Amino acid sequence: MIAKLIEIYKHRELLVVFTKKELKVKYKNSAMGVLWSFINPLIMAVVYTLVFSKLFGASKEIKDYPIFLLSALLAWNFFTVCIATSSSAIIANANLIKKVRFPREIIPLSIILAALANYLMEVAVLMVILLIMGYNFIPYLPIFLLVLILQLIATAGFGFIFSALTVYFRDIEQLINIILLIWFFATPIVYDISKVNKLSPIFATALKILNPLVSIMLLYRSSLYYLSWPSLQLIIYGLLGSTSIFIAGYILFQKLSPNFAKEV
Amino acid sequence: MKKNQSSKIVIEIKDLWESFRIYHHKSMTLKDTFVRLKKSAYEEFWALKGVSFKVFKGETLGIIGENGSGKSTLLKCISGILEPSKGCIKVKGKISPLLELGAGFHPELSGRENIFINGAILGLTKKQIQERYDKIVAFAELEDFIDTQVKFYSSGMYIRLGFAVAIFADPDILMVDEVLAVGDESFRKKCFDKIKEFQKMNKTIIIVTHDMGSAYRFCDRLVLLSKGKINKEGKPKEIVRNYVNSVIEDEKFSEKGSKDIVLTKVELFDENETKQTNFSPGDNLVISITYNAKTAIKNPIFGFAIFDQQGNHCFGTHTKYKGLNIPEVNGVGLIRFKLDSLPMLNGKFYLTVAAINESNDIYHELKNCLSFEVTSSNDDEGTLYIPVECEIQSLSNKSNTKQEVGKN
Numbered sequence A: 001m002i003a004k005l006i007e008i009y010k011h012r013e014l015l016v017v018f019t020k021k022e023l024k025v026k027y028k029n030s031a032m033g034v035l036w037s038f039i040n041p042l043i044m045a046v047v048y049t050l051v052f053s054k055l056f057g058a059s060k061e062i063k064d065y066p067i068f069l070l071s072a073l074l075a076w077n078f079f080t081v082c083i084a085t086s087s088s089a090i091i092a093n094a095n096l097i098k099k100v101r102f103p104r105e106i107i108p109l110s111i112i113l114a115a116l117a118n119y120l121m122e123v124a125v126l127m128v129i130l131l132i133m134g135y136n137f138i139p140y141l142p143i144f145l146l147v148l149i150l151q152l153i154a155t156a157g158f159g160f161i162f163s164a165l166t167v168y169f170r171d172i173e174q175l176i177n178i179i180l181l182i183w184f185f186a187t188p189i190v191y192d193i194s195k196v197n198k199l200s201p202i203f204a205t206a207l208k209i210l211n212p213l214v215s216i217m218l219l220y221r222s223s224l225y226y227l228s229w230p231s232l233q234l235i236i237y238g239l240l241g242s243t244s245i246f247i248a249g250y251i252l253f254q255k256l257s258p259n260f261a262k263e264v
Numbered sequence B: 001m002k003k004n005q006s007s008k009i010v011i012e013i014k015d016l017w018e019s020f021r022i023y024h025h026k027s028m029t030l031k032d033t034f035v036r037l038k039k040s041a042y043e044e045f046w047a048l049k050g051v052s053f054k055v056f057k058g059e060t061l062g063i064i065g066e067n068g069s070g071k072s073t074l075l076k077c078i079s080g081i082l083e084p085s086k087g088c089i090k091v092k093g094k095i096s097p098l099l100e101l102g103a104g105f106h107p108e109l110s111g112r113e114n115i116f117i118n119g120a121i122l123g124l125t126k127k128q129i130q131e132r133y134d135k136i137v138a139f140a141e142l143e144d145f146i147d148t149q150v151k152f153y154s155s156g157m158y159i160r161l162g163f164a165v166a167i168f169a170d171p172d173i174l175m176v177d178e179v180l181a182v183g184d185e186s187f188r189k190k191c192f193d194k195i196k197e198f199q200k201m202n203k204t205i206i207i208v209t210h211d212m213g214s215a216y217r218f219c220d221r222l223v224l225l226s227k228g229k230i231n232k233e234g235k236p237k238e239i240v241r242n243y244v245n246s247v248i249e250d251e252k253f254s255e256k257g258s259k260d261i262v263l264t265k266v267e268l269f270d271e272n273e274t275k276q277t278n279f280s281p282g283d284n285l286v287i288s289i290t291y292n293a294k295t296a297i298k299n300p301i302f303g304f305a306i307f308d309q310q311g312n313h314c315f316g317t318h319t320k321y322k323g324l325n326i327p328e329v330n331g332v333g334l335i336r337f338k339l340d341s342l343p344m345l346n347g348k349f350y351l352t353v354a355a356i357n358e359s360n361d362i363y364h365e366l367k368n369c370l371s372f373e374v375t376s377s378n379d380d381e382g383t384l385y386i387p388v389e390c391e392i393q394s395l396s397n398k399s400n401t402k403q404e405v406g407k408n
């Protein structure tokens, strides 16, 4: 495992080139280019706010619902883009896989880095809005950085899993949108986890353990929205969840990637 | 071209096995996975079955074999694209693989962007690519199209770019797979020149080709693969002959006649009296026929004919035409026809020999008993071999072209 990580490190220049390639391909054919990455979350925020806060009355319990929402929604979008792209990435790069040798990990990793570039721009805009609205998150930046790293680790793990499995089960490419939809509602993005806790504490704990994204979203919220230090327990959940997903995904990818060139 | 291969091994392959899964359904779905729990949905197919050989520093190795014999699979294993199922491969040095159609470009991106991506894949730093960029573009002759998306490239342009990047990645080991069969004539020439340059620089080259001409011309050693195994390995001359023989099963062969004289053996020799079935245009050739007459036969005539693959009668003659009168044969003997300067350029030819009497009754005829191949070592086109000299003489005084003579 260490040897492989060193090999990936040796190919870091290739990782940069691939990341740039991802970004270029993404924006090549759209006139508005980068603008879309701002318009999309904006529209989503408006729609969700209308539906959840006005229709279901979440605004009575949750102050500044759009901020509440965006502090997790942007991270979720980042995650979704990574997973959806990863799941078709190996097949989309079949041409390369079949003809050149390079560490296959570069493909899902470059996808994450390219999406990260987008995400950071969106977060920067959100942060400006936060400051304007009087949310001084600056003391809590360490928490934000920590959860960002945790998310990257977890996303890499899931990226490995989905990119590798799709080579063998092509259906995943079709199923991924449904999987992500269910996952969306199994993660406290539009709702508050404390509400679930009140209804069924066991269910809330199960969610926290089974879905590593729960603790990640809660950590984002505490650093950007609640502006409070999270409990140690939550940090440990996040740490354990993301590293175990990373390790599982990494092992699976190591097992399946040598045969990618035969199967794509 | 022979170098001192002081046993410096750069690639060593030991007992290499490689299998593919052949799925019964074209694409695999989740449903298949559950079905597979009951019944295997795929079969194991062995594309390589215990291949072992070594490649020495500075050598040009050719890998030949029929389609599907595992040549590309072998190259992919060597370059690390495929993981071998069994066996081991040791490679010393940087490999630049150029497999089939181009080295994996991204269609949405421009030629320029792809040069940088491919350079990085081949292990070049950004700076190194920038230094070589102009040379790559010039070699590929793509100056006007370098900012066009690669998806708009013709296959020739694609190959040119692929070859240029691979060449300028400065590999220790260059591998080319059938690439040289595509592209226009002038670019092929350029590639071959580049390969010769690599040979002079004592680099190791592996060429996969089904073009016997280039295998013969360029390689120091050939490996003949058939059905995933090494059929034969050795000097190009021997291997090409072996390949030709194993590919042409003499299914066209037939015999007839009264058999008062039996033709027991027919052989082809080159001018050095070694048995040979592969010739170059202009070579001398000897047809040797052994006969056995059980009783005394008066005034027999021995002859031969050459047919091409389409069955056209290219040539035929016999002893009487040539003024050799044979009053009588009895017992075993030998007839030899010496053919001066083969006039064919390229192709496979079939030999028919016969013994007849004065009134054309056949004692024994062996139709298509042997085949031989003529392979041109230059780029002349057509069916006939005509030695040509060319010259140019400028008749105006405008250019300072002096008289020049070209010859092949």
Ligand SMILES: Nc1ncnc2c1ncn2[C@@H]1O[C@H](COP(=O)(O)OP(=O)(O)O)[C@@H](O)[C@H]1O
Binding pocket: A261, A262, A263, B020, B021, B022, B045, B047, B065, B066, B067, B068, B069, B070, B071, B072, B073, B074
């Ligand atoms: N990815 C693959 N999946 C299944 N079979 C394959 C795959 N690649 C090659 N094969 C099979 O392996 C055999 C050898 O192929 P290849 O090495 O391409 O032959 P060659 O290059 O000598 O024509 C062929 O029968 C081919 O069908």
Ligand SMILES: [Mg+2]
Binding pocket: B071, B072, B073, B177, B178
């Ligand atoms: Mg091939």
